[in-house]
Amino acid sequence: xxxxxxxxxxxxxxxxxxxxxxxxxxxxxxxxxxxxxxxxxxxxxxxxxxxxxxxxxxxxxxxxxxxxxxxxxxxxxxxxxxxxxxxxxxxxxxxxxxxxxxxxxxxxxxxxxxxxxxxxxxxxxxxxxxxxxxxxxxxxxxxxxxxxxxxxxxxxxxxxxxxxxxxxxxxxxxxxxxxxxxxxxxxxxxxxxxxxxxxxxxxxxxxxxxxxxxxxxxxxxxxxxxxxxxxxxxxxxxxxxxxxxxxxxxxxxxxxxxxxxxxxxxxxxxxxxxxxxxxxxxxxxxxxxxxxxxxxxxxxxxxxxxxxxxxxxxxxxxxxxxxxxxxxxxxxxxxxxxxxxxxxxxxxxxxxxxxxxxxxxxxxxxxxxxxxxxxxxxxxxxxxxxxxxxxxxxxxxxxxxxxxxxxxxxxxxxxxxxxxxxxxxxxxxxxxxxxxxxxxxxxxxxxxxxxxxxxxxxxxxxxxxxxxxxxxxxxxxxxxxxxxxxxxxxxxxxxxxxxxxxxxxxxxxxxxxxxxxxxxxxxxxxxxxxxxxxxxxxxxxxxxxxxxxxxxxxxxxxxxxxxxxxxxxxxxxxxxxxxxxxxxxxxxxxxxxxxxxxxxxxxxxxxxxxxxxxxxxxxxxxxxxxxxxxxxxxxxxxxxxxxxxxxxxxxxxxxxxxxxxxxxxxxxxxxxxxxxxxxxxxxxxxxxxxxxxxxxx
Amino acid sequence: xxxxxxxxxxxxxxxxxxxxxxxxxxxxxxxxxxxxxxxxxxxxxxxxxxxxxxxxxxxxxxxxxxxxxxxxxxxxxxxxxxxxxxxxxxxxxxxxxxxxxxxxxxxxxxxxxxxxxxxxxxxxxxxxxxxxxxxxxxxxxxxxxxxx
Numbered sequence: 001x002x003x004x005x006x007x008x009x010x011x012x013x014x015x016x017x018x019x020x021x022x023x024x025x026x027x028x029x030x031x032x033x034x035x036x037x038x039x040x041x042x043x044x045x046x047x048x049x050x051x052x053x054x055x056x057x058x059x060x061x062x063x064x065x066x067x068x069x070x071x072x073x074x075x076x077x078x079x080x081x082x083x084x085x086x087x088x089x090x091x092x093x094x095x096x097x098x099x100x101x102x103x104x105x106x107x108x109x110x111x112x113x114x115x116x117x118x119x120x121x122x123x124x125x126x127x128x129x130x131x132x133x134x135x136x137x138x139x140x141x142x143x144x145x146x147x148x149x150x151x152x153x154x155x156x157x158x159x160x161x162x163x164x165x166x167x168x169x170x171x172x173x174x175x176x177x178x179x180x181x182x183x184x185x186x187x188x189x190x191x192x193x194x195x196x197x198x199x200x201x202x203x204x205x206x207x208x209x210x211x212x213x214x215x216x217x218x219x220x221x222x223x224x225x226x227x228x229x230x231x232x233x234x235x236x237x238x239x240x241x242x243x244x245x246x247x248x249x250x251x252x253x254x255x256x257x258x259x260x261x262x263x264x265x266x267x268x269x270x271x272x273x274x275x276x277x278x279x280x281x282x283x284x285x286x287x288x289x290x291x292x293x294x295x296x297x298x299x300x301x302x303x304x305x306x307x308x309x310x311x312x313x314x315x316x317x318x319x320x321x322x323x324x325x326x327x328x329x330x331x332x333x334x335x336x337x338x339x340x341x342x343x344x345x346x347x348x349x350x351x352x353x354x355x356x357x358x359x360x361x362x363x364x365x366x367x368x369x370x371x372x373x374x375x376x377x378x379x380x381x382x383x384x385x386x387x388x389x390x391x392x393x394x395x396x397x398x399x400x401x402x403x404x405x406x407x408x409x410x411x412x413x414x415x416x417x418x419x420x421x422x423x424x425x426x427x428x429x430x431x432x433x434x435x436x437x438x439x440x441x442x443x444x445x446x447x448x449x450x451x452x453x454x455x456x457x458x459x460x461x462x463x464x465x466x467x468x469x470x471x472x473x474x475x476x477x478x479x480x481x482x483x484x485x486x487x488x489x490x491x492x493x494x495x496x497x498x499x500x501x502x503x504x505x506x507x508x509x510x511x512x513x514x515x516x517x518x519x520x521x522x523x524x525x526x527x528x529x530x531x532x533x534x535x536x537x538x539x540x541x542x543x544x545x546x547x548x549x550x551x552x553x554x555x556x557x558x559x560x561x562x563x564x565x566x567x568x569x570x571x572x573x574x575x576x577x578x579x580x581x582x583x584x585x586x587x588x589x590x591x592x593x594x595x596x597x598x599x600x601x602x603x604x605x606x607x608x609x610x611x612x613x614x615x616x617x618x619x620x621x622x623x624x625x626x627x628x629x630x631x632x633x634x635x636x637x638x639x640x641x642x643x644x645x646x647x648x649x650x651x652x653x654x655x656x657x658x659x660x661x662x663x664x665x666x667x668x669x670x671x672x673x674x675x676x677x678x679x680x681x682x683x684x685x686x687x688x689x690x691x692x693x694x695x696x697x
Numbered sequence: 698x699x700x701x702x703x704x705x706x707x708x709x710x711x712x713x714x715x716x717x718x719x720x721x722x723x724x725x726x727x728x729x730x731x732x733x734x735x736x737x738x739x740x741x742x743x744x745x746x747x748x749x750x751x752x753x754x755x756x757x758x759x760x761x762x763x764x765x766x767x768x769x770x771x772x773x774x775x776x777x778x779x780x781x782x783x784x785x786x787x788x789x790x791x792x793x794x795x796x797x798x799x800x801x802x803x804x805x806x807x808x809x810x811x812x813x814x815x816x817x818x819x820x821x822x823x824x825x826x827x828x829x830x831x832x833x834x835x836x837x838x839x840x841x842x843x844x845x
Binding site: 177178180181423472473474511514515516517520522523526528532533534535536 | 732734735736737738739740743745746747748751752753754755757781784786840
């Protein structure tokens with residue numbers, strides 16, 4: 001087959017599958033609006049255009065099959081056949097049969113013989129009840145022919161007006177790779193420019209930064225795909241699933257046109273499949289149960305996507321039975337995932353979070369559809385892999401809401417570079433809670449050896465400790481007296497990892513591993529560093545599993561009741577005036593050390609020269625820009641709804657996890673007081689401070 | 698060499714004492730002295746990862762794949778970048794030789810006496826005019842035993 005033919009075939013397969021996705025959605029819609037002529041016309045068009053193309057390509061079996069479907073739709077449109085749910089079922093089966101054909105054509109280039117006679121007969125049965133001559137007459141009349149022509153007309157026209165083209169996704173991935181590299185080269189040129197102290201290199205660098213920034217943004221935008229491409233199949237999935245369990249479920253979709261990177265979209269789709277199955281299987285009650293408690297016999301499932309400051313939120317809500325936090329806790333205890341005492345410490349909200357614990361199944365009886373003890377933990381892990389997360393809220397008897405939050409793009413991920421036994425690795429920054437350096441004294445006091453396993457005593461809690469070089473089976477020189485380690489949180493499993501050294505934070509494009517090394521579970525992918533060498537990106541979940549860390553919730557001290565879920569952590573810093581400040585880690589985007597000449601005084605506000613943009617600086621009360629010109633300052637970059645802002649501090653002290661109850665400071669909006677390690681710190685509410693600052697309005 | 702019309706062209710390489718050929722159309726380029734990032738926990742014949750102008754690829758040691766001893770770390774090597782199914786691969790050989798034209802009709806079957814793990818990497822053997830044997834390596838199979 002020539003390349004041209006192959007291209008035509010690929011386009012046919014792609015378009016047909018898209019057509020079928022739409023068809024299935026429309027058929028389900030048809031059950032609520034059986035007489036809607038526009039809807040019927042659209043359904044007819046979907047089938048008709050597949051028939052047209054496969055006739056052209058010479059797939060006679062598929063043509064005959066689609067033709068039979070057309071007959072049914074024709075009769076429906078003409079009002080000769082009254083809509084009945086069985087008809088929708090038959091048409092959905094038609095869609096399945098067409099998919100079977102398409103799959104065969106894709107893999108073998110040939111049709112898989114004739115269509116299944118059962119489906120042909122089933123479709124024929126709907127129209128056979130009608131007077132045969134009526135069908136024939138309809139097709140012969142010029143009016144009928146004209147109608148079909150008209151249906152085709154808008155498609156042709158829109159084809160001509162089209163301002164978009166199809167692009168191979170491999171090409172998009174390659175484009176992203178190249179841009180990623182360009183960003184790295186830009187970093188290197190930036191270093192040269194910094195050394196050059198002005199001159200043409202600096203001007204050149206500025207230009208490069210502007211162009212590459214624009215390019216990056218365009219490529220990111222080109223990779224966006226509507227969420228609908230994955231959510232559109234759920235009405236069908238839920239309907240089939242519900243039918244197999246003798247339940248009734250209707251699916252409502254919102255925000256289908258919200259755009260998200262295709263890689264994120266894929267992860268989102270995988271997560272949603274699990275969720276929708278779980279909801280239909282466990283959440284929605286049987287019609288009889290629903291009627292008995294005064295609910296509509298048909299359960300409702302709503303999938304709503306929306307955009308919010310660079311992130312995409314997807315809410316999956318149902319009006320089913322809800323999740324019982326007590327049962328979840330009891331189950332976690334009985335499966336040995338949680339101690340009775342720890343379970344008692346948890347409030348209802350945290351108990352619900354237990355649903356994401358690896359190894360926890362919510363249904364007493366394992367069903368074929370879902371719930372074999374895998375599922376929700378996998379959902380969370382998949383989402384975290386692309387930098388997303390999921391939370392759950394439930395109202396017993398009234399339903400459950402899962403809230404998914406994913407980044408718009410995954411292409412570029414901030415990572416922390418670590419060195420171990422002469423090699424360097426990238427650790428996803430989102431999973432790094434803190435970096436700890438222990439001198440010989442602290443090693444003696446805080447590291448204990450329990451039966452060959454090392455544990456770190458950290459603020460009263462115990463964390464399992466693994467050595468990266470040991471896990472990777474890389475030999476290295478005798479261990480030194482002091483220890484550098486990262487405290488990590490991989491999908492709720494907290495542990496610490498010993499490394500030789502912790503380097504800078506870099507933003508990297510994570511690429512999939514290549515052949516021969518793809519199945520090593522401790523690596524999530526690889527990337528190219530600014531020196532042009534490849535580096536491996538660690539998969540902390542895989543590392544924890546390889547190291548044999550149990551999934552058990554760690555026994556935690558009373559002041560740290562929750563290693564499940566997201567205990568807030570606080571960043572403690574010394575402010576410019578010597579004040580002790582604290583911020584919630586969730587508002588911190590990155591920590592940077594900048595030279596003073598990167599701080600610039602603006603007319604209304606001070607700014608820092610940061611990456612592609614000038615970031616506004618939040619001024620507390622001190623004049624930080626004037627000051628000695630030499631030296632470096634620590635800057636906390638915060639992520640606010642209004643955008644990113646920088647906060648200059650004297651030094652960064654520590655990251656402290658734990659629940660703290662702040663008390664407000666009268667007369668100082670955005671500030672409160674809290675007690676950390678027995679000393680007071682001022683709690684900054686960055687959002688409130690930004691909202692109060694003139695320049696951000 | 699215009700008689701290539703009927704014949705087949707192979708890039709030939711020295712691997713230990715062996716002469717290995719790879720179909721010329723599959724060889725993208727040949728490089729020396731590349732910075733390879735070792736990959737812990739990988740199969741022993743995988744030397745690591747290579748970044749070639751933004752494309753990452755697995756680096757495979759031809760010597761170890763062919764059951765020969767490891768090479769002296771100081772010995773110079775060549776990276777043969779070959780296209781395989783789906784992605785490129787760097788095959789590390791000891792030295793690069795000339796391009797050889799052969800008549801496909803003279804291809805011999807790989808003898809049964811060759812060890813099976815080596816035999817499965819080879820697609821044919823040619824006896825050249827000077828009596829040396831050219832072992833034709835199938836790049837698609839270079840990672841097949843260890844492919845994942």
